[in-house]
Amino acid sequence: MAMKLIFGTGFVVAYSGALGGSAAVSRAVGGHYLAFIVPSGVLIATFASATGGYMLARDIEDGYLDRLLTTPVSRVAIVLAPMLVGAGYAVTQAAAVLTVGAVLGATPKTGALGIAGILSLSALWGMGVTGYMTATAMLTGDVEITRLLDVCSFSMLFFFAPVLLPREDLEGWLQPIARLNPTTYVLEGLRALMLGGWQTSRLIPAFAAALGFAGLAVTAAGLVAQRRTTNN
Amino acid sequence: MRPFAGMRDTPIVVVEQLHKRYRVACNSISAVCDLSFEIAAGEALVLLGANGAGKSTTVSIIATLLKPDAGLVLVAGADVVQRPDAARRCLGVALQIAGLPRRQTARRLLHHHARLHGMSASDTRSRVAEVIERFDLGAIADRSISTYSGGQRQRLHIALALIHHPLVALLDEPTTGLDTRSRQIVWTELRAQLAAGTTLLFTTHDLHEAEANAHRVAIISRGTLVAHRHTEDLKRELGSRTVTLSFMNRREAQRALELVGRGELSNGSEAKLALVGERDALDVIRLLAAHEVDINTISIVEPTLESIFNQLTSEQHPPVTAERQL
Numbered sequence: 260m261a262m263k264l265i266f267g268t269g270f271v272v273a274y275s276g277a278l279g280g281s282a283a284v285s286r287a288v289g290g291h292y293l294a295f296i297v298p299s300g301v302l303i304a305t306f307a308s309a310t311g312g313y314m315l316a317r318d319i320e321d322g323y324l325d326r327l328l329t330t331p332v333s334r335v336a337i338v339l340a341p342m343l344v345g346a347g348y349a350v351t352q353a354a355a356v357l358t359v360g361a362v363l364g365a366t367p368k369t370g371a372l373g374i375a376g377i378l379s380l381s382a383l384w385g386m387g388v389t390g391y392m393t394a395t396a397m398l399t400g401d402v403e404i405t406r407l408l409d410v411c412s413f414s415m416l417f418f419f420a421p422v423l424l425p426r427e428d429l430e431g432w433l434q435p436i437a438r439l440n441p442t443t444y445v446l447e448g449l450r451a452l453m454l455g456g457w458q459t460s461r462l463i464p465a466f467a468a469a470l471g472f473a474g475l476a477v478t479a480a481g482l483v484a485q486r487r488t489t490n491n
Numbered sequence: 492m493r494p495f496a497g498m499r500d501t502p503i504v505v506v507e508q509l510h511k512r513y514r515v516a517c518n519s520i521s522a523v524c525d526l527s528f529e530i531a532a533g534e535a536l537v538l539l540g541a542n543g544a545g546k547s548t549t550v551s552i553i554a555t556l557l558k559p560d561a562g563l564v565l566v567a568g569a570d571v572v573q574r575p576d577a578a579r580r581c582l583g584v585a586l587q588i589a590g591l592p593r594r595q596t597a598r599r600l601l602h603h604h605a606r607l608h609g610m611s612a613s614d615t616r617s618r619v620a621e622v623i624e625r626f627d628l629g630a631i632a633d634r635s636i637s638t639y640s641g642g643q644r645q646r647l648h649i650a651l652a653l654i655h656h657p658l659v660a661l662l663d664e665p666t667t668g669l670d671t672r673s674r675q676i677v678w679t680e681l682r683a684q685l686a687a688g689t690t691l692l693f694t695t696h697d698l699h700e701a702e703a704n705a706h707r708v709a710i711i712s713r714g715t716l717v718a719h720r721h722t723e724d725l726k727r728e729l730g731s732r733t734v735t736l737s738f739m740n741r742r743e744a745q746r747a748l749e750l751v752g753r754g755e756l757s758n759g760s761e762a763k764l765a766l767v768g769e770r771d772a773l774d775v776i777r778l779l780a781a782h783e784v785d786i787n788t789i790s791i792v793e794p795t796l797e798s799i800f801n802q803l804t805s806e807q808h809p810p811v812t813a814e815r816q817l
Contacts, residue, residue: 317593321592323591
């Protein structure tokens with residue numbers, strides 16, 4: 260979890276330092292590069308919510324989940340708890356990256372309500388990430404496989420999104436892939452709140468993508484968990 | 492007052508015609524086949540069987556972790572398939588693997604589980620302190636579980652199953668890997684729980700432990716029940732006392748065996764033979780005395796659960812159940 264925070268804030272500090280002074284870059288992104296790159300840092304930090312999946316995988320590996328399943332605790336609570344923890348991590352980490360951004364001089368153009376919007380998007384996205392990881396943990400019951408799938412899946416989602424430049428400036432094969440990537444829309448929504456203001460054309464797709472991902476992942480986690488927790 | 496308290500003959504766990512098969516690749520393996528037994532309230536029943544006999548499968552089904560293919564399991568009247576939550580409220584379970592979260596401390600985990608079982612905050616505080624003391628976990632209670640020794644983890648594992656004074660405790664090999672002192676700690680607490688009215692179902696490979704602590708024995712072989720009786724009844728009906736006679740020399744021992752017509756030479760000048768009936772030892776000694784065979788020493792060994800277990804699980808033996816006795 261700390262690694263993702265370090266990576267998220269480090270990413271913001273490094274790229275804003277390297278590219279922030281360039282007038283050409285600022286022109287391309289339509290504002291100060293620091294404000295443009297902070298949402299990318301927020302996105303990296305939200306991947307920390309995968310921790311909820313690790314926790315569950317570790318509980319399965321240790322046999323602790325079986326112990327919990329013999330207690331009169333609701334099955335829904337057992338599955339939902341790591342997801343809520345994950346969403347909580349996502350919000351905390353996003354807030355930390357936003358704070359670092361603010362210290363460096365980038366505050367959201369949309370003000371306090373915008374911060375709430377960024378944190379809400381982060382929570383939804385984090386819920387999706389942790390839902391996906393919960394499903395993986397329930398399917399595999401193995402911490403190492405869960406970790407491997409975390410790194411592979413979320414690296415793909417991150418690298419194939421317009422992390423360093425606006426989507427319009429991406430070239431070649433990357434642009435059509437980025438268009439299919441839900442991360443792109445979440446990132447653009449976060450950027451709108453940071454740089455562009457209340458742009459519904461950016462915010463609706465962002466919330467739709469985050470909600471859709473969270474819905475799918477949580478449903479998948481629920482189905483896998485049902486199979487695992489109702490005695491087979 | 493606890494439900495079922497003082498109702499010693501009321502079955503609190505009922506297992507009826509239980510079947511469970513596992514699918515392994517293209518094959519289906521029978522783990523439990525037509526298993527039936529009951530446990531009365533406040534009774535301790537031990538499930539004995541070789542590795543893979545079906546003990547853990549049976550425990551897992553009663554613990555609501557596995558669904559049977561057929562049959563009925565009731566815990567305090569609640570069907571474990573139809574009403575698993577009602578069954579879980581009555582159970583305290585310690586499976587074979589001590590599933591413990593490594594980063595927690597014993598105190599926090601005990602507290603958490605007491606609350607999960609619906610204990611009030613004040614009851615929880617006093618009970619956690621009591622359990623920590625009884626299971627000798629005081630010195631490590633606030634340390635991370637990852638630092639515990641195997642014995643400490645196992646004691647915590649059993650403590651968690653008993654934290655809420657369950658109506659029925661299911662313990663799958665509770666003392667495996669424990670040293671003598673830790674075993675003593677665990678069994679002292681289990682006996683206290685039994686005295687307080689908890690019903691106990693446990694499995695073990697330690698037949699002395701089974702004999703010393705169980706009121707009733709159920710022996711499973713290849714998923715099938717081969718005996719289900721009170722420990723003493725089982726020993727009386729299936730076990731045979733053995734007499735060992737030692738003689739002046741090997742020749743005398745051989746002569747004695749020829750005269751008696753059964754038994755075996757066990758150690759040079761010693762003959763060992765199984766006794767049949769209460770008067771058999773006396774008859775044998777009289778016979779040998781009548782033929783002037785000099786006997787040096789006589790020792791009679793009572794039957795043990797171990798000898799009966801070996802006898803029942805090593806050969807095809809017709810089931811010996813309480814029903815047959817009736």
